Amino acid sequence: MATTTYLGNAKVLIATVDLSDQCKSATITRTIEALESSAFGSTNRVYVGGMENSTFTGEFMMSYAASETYATLKDLVGTAVTIVYRPAAGAQTATNPGFELVSTYLGELPVLSMSLG
Numbered sequence: 001m002a003t004t005t006y007l008g009n010a011k012v013l014i015a016t017v018d019l020s021d022q023c024k025s026a027t028i029t030r031t032i033e034a035l036e037s038s039a040f041g042s043t044n045r046v047y048v049g050g051m052e053n054s055t056f057t058g059e060f061m062m063s064y065a066a067s068e069t070y071a072t073l074k075d076l077v078g079t080a081v082t083i084v085y086r087p088a089a090g091a092q093t094a095t096n097p098g099f100e101l102v103s104t105y106l107g108e109l110p111v112l113s114m115s116l117g
Contacts, residue, residue: 019072027056027058062111084099
């Protein structure tokens with residue numbers, strides 16, 4: 001039987017700093033690169049899993065206070081960080097799986113983004 005789950009109170013840690021209260025949305029996309037392993041005599045292309053190339057996309061409210069979004073992320077641009085995401089704030093379990101991206105390259109940080117409302 002299919003169920004609908006509302007995920008609330010998610011946990012988002014970037015470089016061990018909890019930015020959950022500043023995060024509006026988060027997406028982790030797990031990607032394993034496909035490597036062709038076809039050989040002579042193959043009748044179709046054959047692929048095997050290669051290196052992982054997963055991504056994290058988050059939308060944060062840009063708080064400039066100490067130990068908030070900007071203060072945490074500004075010095076991490078151009079470095080590798082660990083990102084941890086859990087759908088709920090509790091401990092990691094089978095029903096609250098944690099996802100951890102290790103050595104995640106933080107390539108950019110939008111410094112200012114405004115909209116009405």
